[in-house]
Amino acid sequence: xxxxxxxxxxxxxxxxxxxxxxxxxxxxxxxxxxxxxxxxxxxxxxxxxxxxxxxxxxxxxxxxxxxxxxxxxxxxxxxxxxxxxxxxxxxxxxxxxxxxxxxxxxxxxxxxxxxxxxxxxxxxxxxxxxxxxxxxxxxxxxxxxxxxxxx
Amino acid sequence: xxxxxxxxxxxxxxxxxxxxxxxxxxxxxxxxxxxxxxxxxxxxxxxxxxxxxxxxxxxxxxxxxxxxxxxxxxxxxxxxxxxxxxxxxxxxxxxxxxxxxxxxxxxxxxxxxxxxxxxxxxxxxxxxxxxxxxxxxxxxxxxxxxxxxxxxxxxxxxxxxxxxxxxxxxxxxxxxxxxxxxxxxxxxxxxxxxxxxxxxxxxxxxxxxxxxxxxxxxxxxxxxxxxxxxxxxxxxxxxxxxxxxxxxxxxxxxxxxxxxxxxxxxxxxxxxxxxxxxxxxxxxxxxxxxxxxxxxxxxxxxxxxxxxxxxxxxxxxxxxxxxxxxxxxxxxxxxxxxxxxxxxxxxxxxxxxxxxxxxxxxxxxxxxxxxxxxxxxxxxxxxxxxxxxxxxxxxxxxxxxxxxxxxxxxxxxxxxx
Numbered sequence: 010x011x012x013x014x015x016x017x018x019x020x021x022x023x024x025x026x027x028x029x030x031x032x033x034x035x036x037x038x039x040x041x042x043x044x045x046x047x048x049x050x051x052x053x054x055x056x057x058x059x060x061x062x063x064x065x066x067x068x069x070x071x072x073x074x075x076x077x078x079x080x081x082x083x084x085x086x087x088x089x090x091x092x093x094x095x096x097x098x099x100x101x102x103x104x105x106x107x108x109x110x111x112x113x114x115x116x117x118x119x120x121x122x123x124x125x126x127x128x129x130x131x132x133x134x135x136x137x138x139x140x141x142x143x144x145x146x147x148x149x150x151x152x153x154x155x156x157x158x159x160x
Numbered sequence: 161x162x163x164x165x166x167x168x169x170x171x172x173x174x175x176x177x178x179x180x181x182x183x184x185x186x187x188x189x190x191x192x193x194x195x196x197x198x199x200x201x202x203x204x205x206x207x208x209x210x211x212x213x214x215x216x217x218x219x220x221x222x223x224x225x226x227x228x229x230x231x232x233x234x235x236x237x238x239x240x241x242x243x244x245x246x247x248x249x250x251x252x253x254x255x256x257x258x259x260x261x262x263x264x265x266x267x268x269x270x271x272x273x274x275x276x277x278x279x280x281x282x283x284x285x286x287x288x289x290x291x292x293x294x295x296x297x298x299x300x301x302x303x304x305x306x307x308x309x310x311x312x313x314x315x316x317x318x319x320x321x322x323x324x325x326x327x328x329x330x331x332x333x334x335x336x337x338x339x340x341x342x343x344x345x346x347x348x349x350x351x352x353x354x355x356x357x358x359x360x361x362x363x364x365x366x367x368x369x370x371x372x373x374x375x376x377x378x379x380x381x382x383x384x385x386x387x388x389x390x391x392x393x394x395x396x397x398x399x400x401x402x403x404x405x406x407x408x409x410x411x412x413x414x415x416x417x418x419x420x421x422x423x424x425x426x427x428x429x430x431x432x433x434x435x436x437x438x439x440x441x442x443x444x445x446x447x448x449x450x451x452x453x454x455x456x457x458x459x460x461x462x463x464x465x466x467x468x469x470x471x472x473x474x475x476x477x478x479x480x481x482x483x484x485x486x487x488x489x490x491x492x493x494x495x496x497x498x499x500x501x502x503x504x505x506x507x508x509x510x511x512x513x514x515x516x517x518x519x520x521x522x523x524x525x526x527x528x529x530x531x532x533x534x535x536x537x538x539x540x541x542x543x544x545x546x547x548x549x550x551x552x553x554x555x556x557x558x559x560x561x562x563x564x565x566x567x568x569x570x571x572x573x574x575x576x577x
Contacts, residue, residue, distance in 0.1 A: 010524075011524045013524075017520070018576075048516075050546030051546070052546070073546075074515075074517045075513075075514060075517045135520070138516065
């Protein structure tokens with residue numbers, strides 16, 4: 010397989026695509042939001058239980074490409090237990106990483122497993138796939154009613 | 161054996177190598193693999209003669225058309241009007257007046273919606289579309305229906321992706337003002353029985369608009385024989401440039417329709433008390449047109465004519481049959497769109513692999529296909545898929561490329577499933 014392609018579809022991504030973590034419905038979420046990517050027809054429904062500013066539980070449902078599904082799965086693992094402020098900071102850094110704007114000296118390790126999605130920066134058309142779950146998360150946190158669309 | 165023989169004969173008549181040499185873009189590597197361009201339903205590549213014609217126009221006779229009295233303007237006007245005449249002949253329209261240059265199929269359809277539609281559709285009226293329309297033949301009518309409080313009715317399809325023609329008669333009522341239907345589905349490749357649709361419509365005194373964006377490059381079209389009232393297509397899907405398209409309309413209908421856009425060239429006389437409009441087709445061509453585009457489209461039509469639509473259709477059908485056969489053999493693949501009459505469009509889904517991932521993997525094998533909803537979301541809903549992968553063939557594609565696609569698909573499935 011081509012190096013650039015292998016960089017995009019790392020084993021971790023393929024694993025999360027096949028067995029996504031937190032792929033379920035939370036019956037009575039405190040926050041929830043829907044996201045939609047018209048380009049490839051990806052949809053995500055995100056559920057959150059936020060107590061005292063901390064993400065106690067997070068889950069998602071939906072359909073999408075390997076990148077969007079793995080990104081949602083990795084995000085859910087990463088965000089659980091974090092405060093809203095921490096989640097927002099991680100999102101900002103993640104967004105910089107996938108758009109290739111991350112400072113060279115920046116500490117990519119703080120993004121943990123999310124770093125496997127850094128290959129996305131070489132595929133401008135796929136940035137939306139990787140960021141859909143995150144935009145939906147921010148919408149849910151901000152309690153916006155309308156669905157996110159990446160267009 | 162018989163198929164092979166037929167194929168070889170066709171390729172000889174065709175001289176595929178010579179044809180491919182006419183398209184400079186095809187001679188390139190993508191990710192170090194030979195480009196296998198199978199996204200022809202989105203846009204076709206341009207033969208050298210089209211590129212040269214446009215280049216030549218700007219290099220030698222560029223000038224604004226009509227009204228100019230100097231030599232260049234006369235030459236460019238003549239070239240522009242010659243292009244119109246070529247298109248008239250190509251679809252066998254009665255008169256040049258029936259050929260209106262637009263920016264593409266979408267603009268052509270919107271023109272009809274905003275002129276014919278605004279004049280003749282009113283409160284409670286109905287417009288009929290089909291389930292397999294491209295968004296560009298849905299949304300303009302929804303906008304009109306919203307404005308006029310009219311109703312959009314939908315002719316449904318079966319699981320093969322064929323229209324339920326028998327339902328049409330019941331769908332038509334005395335309130336029906338227009339039937340607007342896609343000739344060939346961009347997603348499924350289905351060739352719709354438009355002649356029958358037009359016949360039924362006319363028995364009920366309802367005019368018909370044909371969206372020919374996906375048929376003009378594959379099927380011989382004779383507007384007089386079809387008896388369609390409007391026909392819309394884009395230049396870039398028939399080997400011409402982007403930004404140019406055609407609206408054909410029957411002269412008596414176009415005559416009664418109000419202008420679309422106001423501006424220069426579409427007027428006869430302007431005073432602040434009132435304006436009289438220019439004759440057809442200029443009434444609908446406000447502003448400076450895409451002159452180079454029109455002339456380039458004329459060259460594309462000449463080129464297609466030189467190869468012959470029948471030869472094109474035969475080769476493309478052979479490619480479709482080869483690709484359909486090969487893809488069907490791959491476990492986990494399901495073809496979407498199995499109509500009896502099809503152009504060379506192959507849409508498919510693969511178990512548990514999203515089309516977008518397939519598109520990226522194929523790209524690394526040099527294979528360009530389209531993935532997504534193809535601007536036909538109601539059709540995706542019908543088949544209960546979010547998106548499909550679509551390979552669409554043109555006459556410059558080869559049987560080797562069918563194999564390149566098949567191998568690439570197998571590799572993709574190996575990694576992703």
